[in-house]
Amino acid sequence: MSVGPLSSVLETKLEAVQFHVALNHFRQALDSFARGNFEAAGGSIGSFLQNRLLEACDRLTGSRPSEPRAALDRLRDQQTLDEGQWNLLRGCWAGVQAVARHQGASNDELALLRLHVATAAGKYLVNLI
Numbered sequence: 001m002s003v004g005p006l007s008s009v010l011e012t013k014l015e016a017v018q019f020h021v022a023l024n025h026f027r028q029a030l031d032s033f034a035r036g037n038f039e040a041a042g043g044s045i046g047s048f049l050q051n052r053l054l055e056a057c058d059r060l061t062g063s064r065p066s067e068p069r070a071a072l073d074r075l076r077d078q079q080t081l082d083e084g085q086w087n088l089l090r091g092c093w094a095g096v097q098a099v100a101r102h103q104g105a106s107n108d109e110l111a112l113l114r115l116h117v118a119t120a121a122g123k124y125l126v127n128l129i
Contacts, residue, residue: 010119013126022051026122029115038111042096045111045118049096053089056125068093080128092121 007030014023029044050068057071058064061078065071072093076086096118 010123038106049118052122
């Protein structure tokens with residue numbers, strides 16, 4: 001199983017805008033997934049998306065909240081995200097944060113779903129900048 005070309009596009013975009021921390025988390029997630037360590041992949045996916053939300057908020061609004069949900073709220077309040085985009089990204093964040101980051105609580109299909117969701121959300125957030 002693979003996230004295919006979308007992950008390569010995201011990696012290239014993260015490098016171009018110098019999001020090195022997010023890129024590191026994303027690569028760790030891909031590596032953990034490839035090795036079958038789905039819980040570690042989940043942890044890295046969560047760290048990746050958290051960094052993307054906080055950094056996007058900082059770059060787009062000039063403010064960096066301490067929590068991803070606050071970053072989403074600020075992006076909506078500053079009209080960077082409309083209500084639909086805010087709801088979609090809020091759902092992505094909630095889904096990535098679910099229990100599958102704990103040992104024995106994930107499998108390949110769930111980890112792949114989280115990886116796809118975070119990859120798409122991360123790419124969208126990079127494109128906003």
